[in-house]
Amino acid sequence: RKEVEQDPGPFNVPEGATVAFNCTYSNSASQSFFWYRQDCRKEPKLLMSVYSSGNEDGRFTAQLNRASQYISLLIRDSKLSDSATYLCAVVNTGGFKTIFGAGTRLFVKA
Amino acid sequence: NAGVTQTPKFQVLKTGQSMTLQCAQDMNHNSMYWYRQDPGMGLRLIYYSASEGTTDKGEVPNGYNVSRLNKREFSLRLESAAPSQTSVYFCASSEEFQGGWKTQYFGPGTRLLVL
Numbered sequence: 512r513k514e515v516e517q518d519p520g521p522f523n524v525p526e527g528a529t530v531a532f533n534c535t536y537s538n539s540a541s542q543s544f545f546w547y548r549q550d551c552r553k554e555p556k557l558l559m560s561v562y563s564s565g566n567e568d569g570r571f572t573a574q575l576n577r578a579s580q581y582i583s584l585l586i587r588d589s590k591l592s593d594s595a596t597y598l599c600a601v602v603n604t605g606g607f608k609t610i611f612g613a614g615t616r617l618f619v620k621a
Numbered sequence: 622n623a624g625v626t627q628t629p630k631f632q633v634l635k636t637g638q639s640m641t642l643q644c645a646q647d648m649n650h651n652s653m654y655w656y657r658q659d660p661g662m663g664l665r666l667i668y669y670s671a672s673e674g675t676t677d678k679g680e681v682p683n684g685y686n687v688s689r690l691n692k693r694e695f696s697l698r699l700e701s702a703a704p705s706q707t708s709v710y711f712c713a714s715s716e717e718f719q720g721g722w723k724t725q726y727f728g729p730g731t732r733l734l735v736l
Contacts, residue, residue: 519661543723554711554727555664598663602723607652607671608679609715609725613663 512537515601517612524619528589532615534599535581543602544575544582548595549614555598558584589619623647627712627728634702634735642697642731644712652715652723653695654679655687657708658730664711670695702735709733 517534524530536544544561559566561573561582572585582599596614603610625646634640646653655667656679666679670689684706686698695714699706712728 545724547725554729555725556727557724560724600725607669607677607723608666609654609723610666611656611664613661 513613514538515599515610515612517599517615519613519615521616521618524589524617526589526591526619526621528619529585529587530589530617531586532584532597532599532617533581534583534612535579536599536601536610537580538601538603538610539577539580540604541580541601542604544573545600545602545609546571546573546582546584547598547600547611549598550595555611558597586617589617591619591621593617594619625712625714625726625728627710627731629731630729631732632734634699634733636703636735638702639698639700640702641699642710642712642733643694644696644728645694646712646714646726647693648714648716648726649692650714650716650726651692652717653689654713654715654725655685655695655697656711656713657681657706658711659708667697667710702733704735707733707735 546558547555548558549555565574598614599612654669656664668687710731713725715723
C-alpha cells in the first residue's frame, strides 16, 4: 500500500461546479499536510496548508480528519483556470521528508 | 529573487553516459531535495539534505549521487545513465515554520531522456 494515496481521476467538471478530492495517508504519526497544484509540464506549487481545524482560502477549503487519516480539498465555483493536477503531501515525524500522492487531474470545461 | 533554479532544462543521454543536474536556491533554506516524477508514480524522493554538509537517501537513491556544495547548491549526479532513469527531475528547497511545517518550493524541472 502506498503511504499517500489519491484518486488519479481525471475529474471532468463544468465551470461553476463544486468538486472534492480526498487523499488518504497510512502513517498515523504524520504531522503536516499540504495541497500542491501542478500545471501541465510545470513544477508543483503550494496551494494551501491543511490545518487540524480546517481552513479556507477563497473558493478552496481544506480539511483534515486524523481519526480516518485523510485530507480533503473542496473547490467551489470551479474556473477554467483550476484545470491542473492536485497533489496532496504529508510530512512525517522528523519533518525532513515530504511524501506526495500521485496527484488527481482536474479538467474544468466551459 | 529567483527562487529555485535548475540546469539544464532538457537533456538527452545515451545509456552509460554520466551527467550532473545542478540546483540552486536563493531563499536561504536549510533543506534541499531531489525528486523524480514519472507518470502514475507521483513525486518520489531520491535524496535530500537537511542542512549544509549532510545528505540522506530517499525512496529511490540507486543510480544517483548527490553533493550539497554549500547552503545554496545541491547537485544530483547520474554516474552511468540507464533508460529507467528517463524522467522529470525536480529540485526543491523548504522552509520550516514553528511546529515543523515544511513548505516546499520547486525548481522548474529537468526533463531527461536516456536512450
